[in-house]
Amino acid sequence: MVTIADVARAAGVSPSTVSYVLSGRRSISEDTRRRVQHSISELGYHPNAGARALASSRTNVLALVVPLRTDLNVPVVMQFVAATVTEARTYDHDVLLLTKNEGPDGLRRIAASAIADALIVMDVETSEPRLPVLRSLHRPVVLIGVPADPGDLTCVDLDFTAAGAASVTHLADLGHREVALIGPSPAVYKRGTSYAGRFLRGFRQTATKRKMRAGSFPCAPSYDALRACLDDVFAEHPGVTGLVVHNEAILGPLLSELNRRGKQVPQDISVLAVCPEDMAEAQSVQLTSIAIPAAELGSLAVEMAMRRLDDGGQAEVRLLSPRLTERGSTGLAPS
Amino acid sequence: MVTIADVARAAGVSPSTVSYVLSGRRSISEDTRRRVQHSISELGYHPNAGARALASSRTNVLALVVPLRTDLNVPVVMQFVAATVTEARTYDHDVLLLTKNEGPDGLRRIAASAIADALIVMDVETSEPRLPVLRSLHRPVVLIGVPADPGDLTCVDLDFTAAGAASVTHLADLGHREVALIGPSPAVYKRGTSYAGRFLRGFRQTATKRKMRAGSFPCAPSYDALRACLDDVFAEHPGVTGLVVHNEAILGPLLSELNRRGKQVPQDISVLAVCPEDMAEAQSVQLTSIAIPAAELGSLAVEMAMRRLDDGGQAEVRLLSPRLTERGSTGLAPS
DNA sequence: GCGAGTAATCGAAGCGCTTCGACGAAACGG
DNA sequence: CCGTTTCGTCGAAGCGCTTCGATTACTCGC
Numbered sequence: 144m145v146t147i148a149d150v151a152r153a154a155g156v157s158p159s160t161v162s163y164v165l166s167g168r169r170s171i172s173e174d175t176r177r178r179v180q181h182s183i184s185e186l187g188y189h190p191n192a193g194a195r196a197l198a199s200s201r202t203n204v205l206a207l208v209v210p211l212r213t214d215l216n217v218p219v220v221m222q223f224v225a226a227t228v229t230e231a232r233t234y235d236h237d238v239l240l241l242t243k244n245e246g247p248d249g250l251r252r253i254a255a256s257a258i259a260d261a262l263i264v265m266d267v268e269t270s271e272p273r274l275p276v277l278r279s280l281h282r283p284v285v286l287i288g289v290p291a292d293p294g295d296l297t298c299v300d301l302d303f304t305a306a307g308a309a310s311v312t313h314l315a316d317l318g319h320r321e322v323a324l325i326g327p328s329p330a331v332y333k334r335g336t337s338y339a340g341r342f343l344r345g346f347r348q349t350a351t352k353r354k355m356r357a358g359s360f361p362c363a364p365s366y367d368a369l370r371a372c373l374d375d376v377f378a379e380h381p382g383v384t385g386l387v388v389h390n391e392a393i394l395g396p397l398l399s400e401l402n403r404r405g406k407q408v409p410q411d412i413s414v415l416a417v418c419p420e421d422m423a424e425a426q427s428v429q430l431t432s433i434a435i436p437a438a439e440l441g442s443l444a445v446e447m448a449m450r451r452l453d454d455g456g457q458a459e460v461r462l463l464s465p466r467l468t469e470r471g472s473t474g475l476a477p478s
Numbered sequence: 479m480v481t482i483a484d485v486a487r488a489a490g491v492s493p494s495t496v497s498y499v500l501s502g503r504r505s506i507s508e509d510t511r512r513r514v515q516h517s518i519s520e521l522g523y524h525p526n527a528g529a530r531a532l533a534s535s536r537t538n539v540l541a542l543v544v545p546l547r548t549d550l551n552v553p554v555v556m557q558f559v560a561a562t563v564t565e566a567r568t569y570d571h572d573v574l575l576l577t578k579n580e581g582p583d584g585l586r587r588i589a590a591s592a593i594a595d596a597l598i599v600m601d602v603e604t605s606e607p608r609l610p611v612l613r614s615l616h617r618p619v620v621l622i623g624v625p626a627d628p629g630d631l632t633c634v635d636l637d638f639t640a641a642g643a644a645s646v647t648h649l650a651d652l653g654h655r656e657v658a659l660i661g662p663s664p665a666v667y668k669r670g671t672s673y674a675g676r677f678l679r680g681f682r683q684t685a686t687k688r689k690m691r692a693g694s695f696p697c698a699p700s701y702d703a704l705r706a707c708l709d710d711v712f713a714e715h716p717g718v719t720g721l722v723v724h725n726e727a728i729l730g731p732l733l734s735e736l737n738r739r740g741k742q743v744p745q746d747i748s749v750l751a752v753c754p755e756d757m758a759e760a761q762s763v764q765l766t767s768i769a770i771p772a773a774e775l776g777s778l779a780v781e782m783a784m785r786r787l788d789d790g791g792q793a794e795v796r797l798l799s800p801r802l803t804e805r806g807s808t809g810l811a812p813s
Numbered sequence: 814g815c816g817a818g819t820a821a822t823c824g825a826a827g828c829g830c831t832t833c834g835a836c837g838a839a840a841c842g843g
Numbered sequence: 844c845c846g847t848t849t850c851g852t853c854g855a856a857g858c859g860c861t862t863c864g865a866t867t868a869c870t871c872g873c
Contacts (some may be wrong), residue, residue: 145590146829162831169832170850190592193531194829197858202528211560218552220858223547228577237593239539240575242563253522255480258572366762392700395763399734427701427731481859492823497861504862505820529859532828819870826863833856840849 147186149365153182160181165190203236205448206259208250210243210266215331216391219419219437220265226441227263234449236260245344247276255279260450263287267298271333283451285444288337289460297447298460299440303338306433306465307345310415311353313431313467314385318476319413321356322385325397331359342389342417356380364392366400373400384476389417391435398427409474420468429470436463480523481685488517502527516726531592533700538571540783543585543750545578550666552725554754554772558622562598563774569784573596582611596783598622602633604670618786620779623672624795632782633795634775638673641768641800642680645750646688648766648802649720651812654748656691657720658711659730664696677752678726681750693714699727701735706733719811724752731764744809755803764805771798 146371151158156175163169164179171179184190205226209220228238239259241249243266250273253259260282264273267288277284277296286298299445307324314322326332343359350357357401358380362372376383388394394416398408408428416423416432418457423432443461450456486493491510491589499514502776506514517523524712531537542562543554563573574594576584578601579711585608588594595617599608602623612619612631621633649657657682661667666674680696693715697707711718724727729751733743741747743763751758758767778796785791 144592144829147831148829159832159854160852163852169852172851175851187586187590189587190595191532191829192591193528193537194858195831196528197526197532197860198829198831200858207575211556211563217556221546221552221556224575225577228546228575229579232580237588238575240542240559240563240573242560243566245567251522252524253572255522256527257479258527264839365760395730395734399730399762401739402734402738425700427734464820479859483859484862493860494824494862495822498822501861504822507821510821526859528830529828530861532830533859533861535828815873816873817871819868821866821868823866824864826861828859828861831856831858834854836851836853836854838850841847 144191145186147188147190149186150179150188153186154178159389196259200257202260203258204239204259205231205236205445206239206241206253206262208241208243208245208262208264212243213239215266218422219391219435222419222437223265223441226438227445229258230442230445231298234445235447236445247273250276250280254282261285261452263444263448267337269337269340276334283448285448285451287440287444289341289462290337293458293460295458297451297458299441299443299447300462301436302464303341304345304463306417307342307347308349309345309347309465309467310387310433311349311357313353314387314413314476315349315353315355315474317385317413317473318478319355319385320476321380321382322350322387323357323380323383324359324387324389325372325393326359326361326389327378328363328390332361338414339389346387356382358383362390362393364366364390366396369393369396369400373397373404383412385413385415386471387415387417391416391422394418394422394426394430395475402427408472411477413473413476415467415473423468423470428472431467431469431471431473433465433467439463479526480521482523482525484521485514485517485523488521489513520688522566522696535592537592537595539574539594540566540571540780541574541576541597543576543578543580543590543597543599547578550601553757554726554770555773557754558600558776561773562780565777565780569780571780571784575743577759582608584678585611585615589617596620596787598779598783602672604672604675615619618783620786622775622779624676624797625672627682628793628795630716630793632786632793634778634782635797636771636775637797637799638676639680640797641752642677642682643684644680644800644802645722645768646681646690646692647683647754648750648808649722649811650684650688650690650749650810652720652748653813654690655811656715657685657722658692659722659724660707660711660728661694661696661724663698663725665698667696672726673679681722687775693718693737695730697725699725701731703729704731704735708739718747720750720808722750722752726753726757727728727750729757729761729765737762741808748808748811750802750808758803758805763807766802766804766806766808768800768802771801774798 147158147161151161231238263285267286267289271290284296288300289298327339416430420434423430482496483492486496566573598620600622602621606625619631624633625743660675695707751765755769
């Protein structure tokens with residue numbers, strides 16, 4: 144194992160000088176810096192993480208708490224995780240993966256044993272039970288999602304209320320008068336996952352404002368549930384011409400089922416999806432969609448966590464404006 | 479911050495005694511043990527990870543290298559990751575997430591800075607370029623997948639050759655004489671990802687042995703590619719009665735496309751999928767399938783890594799036997 | 814009843830790093 | 844030209860833990 148002492152010896156300086164070259168915390172002459180850097184790459188030196196953490200109380204590790212249930216959209220989670228890891232590396236940090244079922248004790252353990260400098264927590268519920276622990280950790284925490292009372296915790300999310308509104312506005316502008324929201328699984332609403340409710344609210348409010356007939360239909364992610372759901376939609380809304388789908392898992396089934404029922408998209412019925420861009424493009428019909436910016440959220444979360452670590456900055460709540468992309472699955476309402 | 483000295487003071491013993499209570503490396507009287515344990519939970523003590531790593535050169539962290547491309551099956555990766563994290567916790571280890579695009583330097587960094595005790599590497603290719611680095615790390619490494627020459631590296635995977643064979647055997651036993659394999663994207667083959675080739679080999683060999691007509695058709699994960707692929711299948715094999723699908727992403731599209739073409743499953747054509755159990759059950763038709771045991775592989779990988787850490791055990795290559803579950807998407811060949 | 818174990822505990826060294834105070838040399842201001 | 848900064852470097856302390864003797868007090872076998 145190559146230690147800082149080895150590097151120091153090779154470069155003819157003291158260990159502390161090597162340390163200062165690495166951290167840049169004190170000025171070092173250009174000449175010395177070069178010699179040290181040279182010895183470092185010559186010897187293939189990498190600072191021992193444990194020693195560094197012990198001495199500096201900085202671990203350069205970010206803890207990421209992800210939900211591992213499968214009723215959540217898996218690709219979205221994955222995109223988020225990928226972006227987080229990638230972004231963290233640009234700040235010279237690694238990512239420790241924790242699952243939601245570690246629970247409060249797990250979070251406490253991570254903080255108390257100084258395993259990570261900051262935490263990023265996905266899948267936040269409206270009345271989030273982990274909030275008290277998270278606050279007591281004395282470590283920067285970034286929530287993905289917005290609980291009822293974030294307090295001094297940083298939050299970042301898509302502005303789902305605005306997204307719900309935008310979906311209705313888009314259809315209204317195309318002349319649709321009767322629309323239905325096919326939402327996430329009832330389990331998601333029951334759990335109080337905050338985005339579901341926020342989207343629904345935006346959807347409802349705007350529909351009312353635009354004087355449209357609108358219904359909301361949660362749908363579990365299975366063919367049978369989808370068929371039943373569509374039966375309900377058309378029974379309760381015989382005149383429906385626009386579908387907003389806030390449930391990535393059933394996009395494929397929905398399109399083939401509409402096809403089977405002889406409904407053409409967008410001639411007979413418009414479909415607007417809320418899902419990642421690539422998913423909207425991968426369907427049998429390219430879907431007009433409001434993007435779920437998983438990757439953007441991931442790197443933003445890291446960035447915010449880092450800022451709080453460095454500047455000790457203030458807590459903030461950041462909601463990304465929805466972006467709607469027309470791809471031809473929505474059109475003028477049939478007259 | 480609560481330190482081991484605090485605990486020692488509270489329990490009226492020396493720090494080393496507390497350490498021995500925690501590690502069990504020396505005998506401790508029942509009475510002392512109880513007092514120490516009590517102080518520990520009283521004070522909410524958690525050993526500082528950095529200090530522990532520094533003193534013991536054990537980090538209790540497992541590095542997991544995952545591919546983050548999206549042409550790989552995302553849910554499978556996720557299941558694997560989840561199982562790994564969960565299993566690691568039972569060994570009191572945490573999981574550090576690395577992406578494949580960290581490359582060899584990233585691996586070297588992890589080992590050299592003593593961030594993790596062992597590595598688990600997913601998405602191994604036949605001629606795996608990371609092999610030399612991995613071997614030079616002097617740390618236990620478990621590969622998910624089997625490269626051409628594993629050497630002293632531990633490997634674990636589904637026995638894809640046997641799986642390919644089993645798929646054909648199943649259809650042959652049902653009287654099918656002409657079958658087609660709808661495989662992973664051409665990119666997967668080109669990359670030399672080992673499982674694709676191994677499955678294909680088993681499929682081919684058994685088809686020959688059973689004197690069947692058989693074709694293989696890679697398919698990119700999109701509707702258009704699938705349609706083209708099916709066109710090819712039926713053009714080259716007008717008499718095909720059995721489809722083996724080794725491509726999770728197109729299962730849904732495939733079923734609806736077959737439906738659109740007026741082919742009933744399994745009356746007109748049998749479909750056998752290679753995919754996780756839950757995916758086989760979630761389709762519009764419940765699919766007879768050979769399971770991809772992602773979760774099992776994940777926990778097995780951790781177990782093997784731990785064994786090598788503790789016992790310094792031997793390298794081994796472990797191939798799980800395929801398990802085929804009939805669910806009604808395969809039936810007797812139409813006469 | 815004495816030497817040889819064994820069980821239970823302690824003290825101290827040391828893991829590899831960061832960081833603080835000190836110090837000599839050079840630069841600077843009046 | 845002398846006191847004061849500033850620059851560049853060093854030495855040493857110490858982060859919180861594990862682990863290796865050393866030590867004491869017993870227990871046994873004969």
